[in-house]
Amino acid sequence: MKIGIFTCNYRPLLSGPTTSIDAFTGEFRKLGHEVYIFAPWHPDQEDDGYVFRYPSIPAFVSPRFRLPITFSLRVDGIAREIGLNLIHAHHPWLLGPHGANLAKKLGIPLVFTHHSIYENFYHYIPLPKSVVRWGSIQRSISFANKSDLVIVPTRSVYELVMARGVKAKVEIVPTGLDLSRFQDLNPQAVRDRYGISGDKKLVLYLGRMSREKGVDFILRSFHHLLARRRDVLLMLTGDLENREIPDLIDQLDISRYVILTGAVPYDQIQHYYAAANVFAFASYGETQGLVLVEAMGAGTPVVAVDAIGVRDLVQSGSNGFLAPRDATVFNERIEAILDNQELHQRLSQGGLKTSQLYSIDHLAKRMLELYGELIEERKAADGAPGCNTLA
Numbered sequence: 001m002k003i004g005i006f007t008c009n010y011r012p013l014l015s016g017p018t019t020s021i022d023a024f025t026g027e028f029r030k031l032g033h034e035v036y037i038f039a040p041w042h043p044d045q046e047d048d049g050y051v052f053r054y055p056s057i058p059a060f061v062s063p064r065f066r067l068p069i070t071f072s073l074r075v076d077g078i079a080r081e082i083g084l085n086l087i088h089a090h091h092p093w094l095l096g097p098h099g100a101n102l103a104k105k106l107g108i109p110l111v112f113t114h115h116s117i118y119e120n121f122y123h124y125i126p127l128p129k130s131v132v133r134w135g136s137i138q139r140s141i142s143f144a145n146k147s148d149l150v151i152v153p154t155r156s157v158y159e160l161v162m163a164r165g166v167k168a169k170v171e172i173v174p175t176g177l178d179l180s181r182f183q184d185l186n187p188q189a190v191r192d193r194y195g196i197s198g199d200k201k202l203v204l205y206l207g208r209m210s211r212e213k214g215v216d217f218i219l220r221s222f223h224h225l226l227a228r229r230r231d232v233l234l235m236l237t238g239d240l241e242n243r244e245i246p247d248l249i250d251q252l253d254i255s256r257y258v259i260l261t262g263a264v265p266y267d268q269i270q271h272y273y274a275a276a277n278v279f280a281f282a283s284y285g286e287t288q289g290l291v292l293v294e295a296m297g298a299g300t301p302v303v304a305v306d307a308i309g310v311r312d313l314v315q316s317g318s319n320g321f322l323a324p325r326d327a328t329v330f331n332e333r334i335e336a337i338l339d340n341q342e343l344h345q346r347l348s349q350g351g352l353k354t355s356q357l358y359s360i361d362h363l364a365k366r367m368l369e370l371y372g373e374l375i376e377e378r379k380a381a382d383g384a385p386g387c388n389t390l391a
Contacts, residue, residue: 001033001371002083006099007090008068010039010051014238014266015208016290017090017115020175027176027364036082038075038095040068052078054095061124062241070098084108085375090115092143100146107382109374112147114140114161117285117308120212141165148374151367153288154312173367175290176360182270182297190275194259196233201338204276204300206237206269207291209245214282214305214325216248221280221327223252225334232338234280235259237272273298277344278337282325286310293358296320296351301344303333319350 005025009017025035040056044064047053052075056066079102087103088111089096096112103110118136125132144150144166152158153174161170196202203222209215215236222234234257240246249255264272273279279295279302286309293313295302302320304310314320321333337344 001028001368001375002085003028003033003035003371004079004082004084004087004099004102005035005037005090006087006095006102007037007039008094008096009065009091010037010042011047012042012045013064014263016175016288017113019266019290020113020115021090023176023178023360024364024367026178027360028368031364031368033368034082036079036084038079038099040066040095042066064239068095068098070094076102080106086111086371088113088371089143089147092118092140096143100143107378109148109371109378110146111149111151111371111374112144113151113153114144114157115153115287117157117160117287120284137164144168144170148378149370151370154309156308156312157287160308171370173363173370174288174293174358176358176363177290177293177297177355178360179297179355179358181267182294182355185274185298186271187275190271194235194261196259196275199231201232201278202235202276203232203278203280203334204235204237204272204295205280205282206272206294208241209236209238210241212284214284215245217282217305217325217327217330218280219245219248219252219254219258221282221330222258223254224327225331226254226257228331228335230257233257233259235261235272235276237261237264237269239263269294270298273300276300278303278334279320280330280334281305281310282330283307283310289313292320293355297355297358299348299352301337301347301351303330303337305330313354315350315354318347319354320347 005021007017009015028035037051041053054068054072054075056068059065059067086109087099089099090113100110118140119133141164145168147168150168150170151173158170158172205218249258273295279300281304285307289310292302296319302314304314304322305325306322314322316322323330323333
């Protein structure tokens with residue numbers, strides 16, 4: 001099978017879509033399929049022969065993020081010459097609709113993964129919040145209904161898109177993990193690198209630090225926690241997309257207790273999870289929240305603000321705790337884990353069991369089955385020979 005991936009967000013930027021694309025691509029190729037990725041050009045990335053870049057310009061809200069110019073005779077020509085069997089779009093705008101147009105011209109199926117709660121990104125667009133929210137919802141639903149198949153990662157998002165009016169076929173397929181990466185963990189190397197002594201407890205947030213991720217809430221809650229105890233440190237790992245974060249740290253006067261690591265290589269993040277006593281998460285909404293599964297895969301209990309997508313993964317008292325967006329309760333959950341080794345161990349084991357449900361090899365095979373069904377349906381409708389999708 002020849003699969004075309006169209007995405008507005010890809011390496012070198014680390015994000016949920018990038019992680020998802022790489023995870024599935026790796027497994028598809030292991031099974032003998034060809035995967036071609038179409039993404040915006042980025043000056044900091046060198047690619048192999050299976051990634052094709054559209055011209056791009058820097059986004060005004062974040063220069064590292066690139067906006068693709070969806071016109072390239074060269075790249076479109078390559079997409080046609082490859083002989084794609086299916087196009088999988090990962091965004092409802094820019095390269096998503098462009099991929100949809102190509103799929104229509106080539107007479108092949110279109111799949112769309114609904115990766116985000118798009119209205120949560122309103123602060124990136126200089127328009128009234130209500131306008132951006134309405135437009136984001138309408139755009140994502142409209143694009144979904146032009147697709148042959150919509151992929152959502154969790155039951156919560158399935159119910160959301162159905163309630164909003166998606167009529168296309170919708171299937172739940174989470175992004176999976178290569179669990180073998182979480183077997184040989186070296187938490188001490190991370191603690192040594194940042195001078196974290198053995199008597200210090202470590203709370204970790206790892207991921208994008210944009211406003212919709214609620215990192216400011218984690219910092220304000222941590223400020224209150226420091227009023228109760230000084231044996232704890234907070235580590236923030238990831239690109240500082242929200243430049244207000246360093247200012248808030250200074251304003252709260254907690255810089256001695258906060259470690260900003262910046263972005264770290266993806267093949268090293270499992271050691272950061274393992275180095276922490278608790279993983280803190282306060283996003284305003286997720287379609288899946290893959291970092292939660294990663295933390296669980298490293299055996300690190302999670303304390304997360306209750307939100308769509310998050311509650312599908314975190315089961316309070318089993319693999320972590322959910323909490324309201326209230327600093328007092330949030331800190332109580334964190335302290336319960338920090339101060340009770342038996343509870344920590346129980347939640348750690350529960351998280352490990354949860355992570356086993358997200359093995360990428362199983363989920364990739366399920367995705368290929370869905371691809372195969374679409375291709376066979378299209379070929380049957382066209383009267384063409386079938387395609388061996390699992391070979």
